[in-house]
Amino acid sequence: MNHAFPAAPTPPFKTVAWAVLAWTAVSALGALQTYSDNLRAGAESHYPALLVTWFIEYAVPLIVLSAGLSLALARRPELVARPRRVVALFVGLMAVFQPLQWLYMAWLRGYLPVAGPDEAWQLFLKMLLVGWFSTTGTFAAILAIHYWRHALQRELAWQRSQTDMLNLRLALEEQRMLALRAQFEPHFLFNALNAISALVRANDKALALGGIGRLSDLLRYALSASACNTATVAEELQFVRDYLDLQRLRYEDRLQVGIEGAGPWLHEIGCPPLILQPLLENALRHDLDCREGPGDIRVCFARELESEAPGEGEVLSIRVTNPASGQASINPGAGLGLANTRDRLRLMHPAASLRAGLDGERFVAEIRLPMGDRD
Known part of the structure; x- marks a missing residue:
């Protein structure tokens, strides 16, 4: 006897709420670290302003990434069903999301518009290291949560099938x-x-x-x-x-x-x-x-x-x-x-x-x- 027990997908608003909550907490910690560094350096600093900056510049793009990737995997788990699909998804994500994140942060920091190719190249070099680590880490975390949930669903389905067999x-x-x-x-x-x-x-x-x-x-x-x-x-x-x-x-x-x-x-x-x-x-x-x-x-x-x-x-x-x-x-x-x-x-x-x-x-x-x- 072989039964499939599809798990009910997480409601979109709940997925977005968890993403906002997680990255708000990360922004609070990051702002606190920056505030502490400024105090040690003797620079004037205001924690609320730092928190807003961290949230707007770093958290908002990663909230969009986390929620969007979670919803996509919930509806289309075949996207990461095989290792080569995982690699393709990661490469595509970096090729699309990373430039958009750079442009968003450059716009917030007043680096746009650019006058010509030289300024565009300088902007690229300035933004090159921004977001790589956070984007890669977010992708890995969402992927790990996705696999964990599916493993849990398979375990629950197996337990239900065993219970049905015993009954x-x-x-x-x-x-x-x-x-x-x-x-x-x-x-x-x-x-x-x-x-x-x-x-x-x-x-x-x-x-x-x-x-x-x-x-x-x-x-x-x-x-x-x-x-x-x-x-x-x-x-x-x-x-x-x-x-x-x-x-x-x-x-x-x-x-x-x-x-x-x-x-x-x-x-x-x-x-x-x-x-x-x-x-x-x-x-x-x-x-x-x-x-x-x-x-x-x-x-x-x-x-x-x-x-x-x-x-x-x-x-x-x-x-x-x-x-x-x-x-x-x-x-x-x-x-x-x-x-x-x-x-x-x-x-x-x-x-x-x-x-x-x-x-x-x-x-x-x-x-x-x-x-x-x-x-």
């Missing part, structure tokens, strides 16, 4: 998170309804009605959590307990889940909302749906020291494990749960992760969350 990336990440939520929540609803539909097929109306009530509570939490960027791990654990109560209507005593390491400290750790339920759902699908008998699902919360992290920060490990089965699940799902969970964790924190795979005879899904302050 765009943030907006894209937020839209991606919303898309993941929109994809995940119908998926959760579908699987919860599956549990109730199993009760309906078994003609167990009382349990089915109880399941609908539990599902209403779950959806209430899911809707409120969807409006937030973060929840606490403790809140997510309670949601998982309620979800397991709903699933227990379907699996009855076969549903056995052991939870270890949970405690009040989980209230202090933030995580994306609806992050644990897909792990339990995946464990149920690949444990109880693949074999007979009671399940053996374990959920373990533990604090660990992440040695690879800068400063060796502490992380929360959440491990959900279930026996690995060689049989295919009768309800394989759409494969969205773990993938979405992994993406949502990465969007929340670059160091957060989800790793899933076989560990011996058990399938392990592990979430690792940096234990920072909750936002």
Whole structure:
């Protein structure tokens, strides 16, 4: 993305005002120096008269030069875009401005008109050294200010473009998170309804009605959590307990889940909302749906020291494990749960992760969350 951010040109009156102010100050200093020299030499001198002389003879031409050159460069910066153009501008300036300045000062000092070529030559020699230094210095100063302003404008434009890039990336990440939520929540609803539909097929109306009530509570939490960027791990654990109560209507005593390491400290750790339920759902699908008998699902919360992290920060490990089965699940799902969970964790924190795979005879899904302050 490449944006141009043209800076608003300085108003002409402001440019002229700055030039008048600067050269008035220089005239005041020059007049003061002349006044001091006259006093040391014993000559009669009046500072106001000297100040007027300095301003009229020296400051007025340089005010015209400063203001005119500043306005020209502001409107046509290409005049000094390359070194050879700078040289050409300087030569042209000296060829035009310097003779005009000489004529102006000669007129003020009564050297005009001249009677002939000899007087013109003498006048040229007399005025030769007048104004060279001040004109060259003024040109260099205006050029330096011009380059500084343009460098500042480029820096500001770069900063604005970086800010726009960051804002765009943030907006894209937020839209991606919303898309993941929109994809995940119908998926959760579908699987919860599956549990109730199993009760309906078994003609167990009382349990089915109880399941609908539990599902209403779950959806209430899911809707409120969807409006937030973060929840606490403790809140997510309670949601998982309620979800397991709903699933227990379907699996009855076969549903056995052991939870270890949970405690009040989980209230202090933030995580994306609806992050644990897909792990339990995946464990149920690949444990109880693949074999007979009671399940053996374990959920373990533990604090660990992440040695690879800068400063060796502490992380929360959440491990959900279930026996690995060689049989295919009768309800394989759409494969969205773990993938979405992994993406949502990465969007929340670059160091957060989800790793899933076989560990011996058990399938392990592990979430690792940096234990920072909750936002």
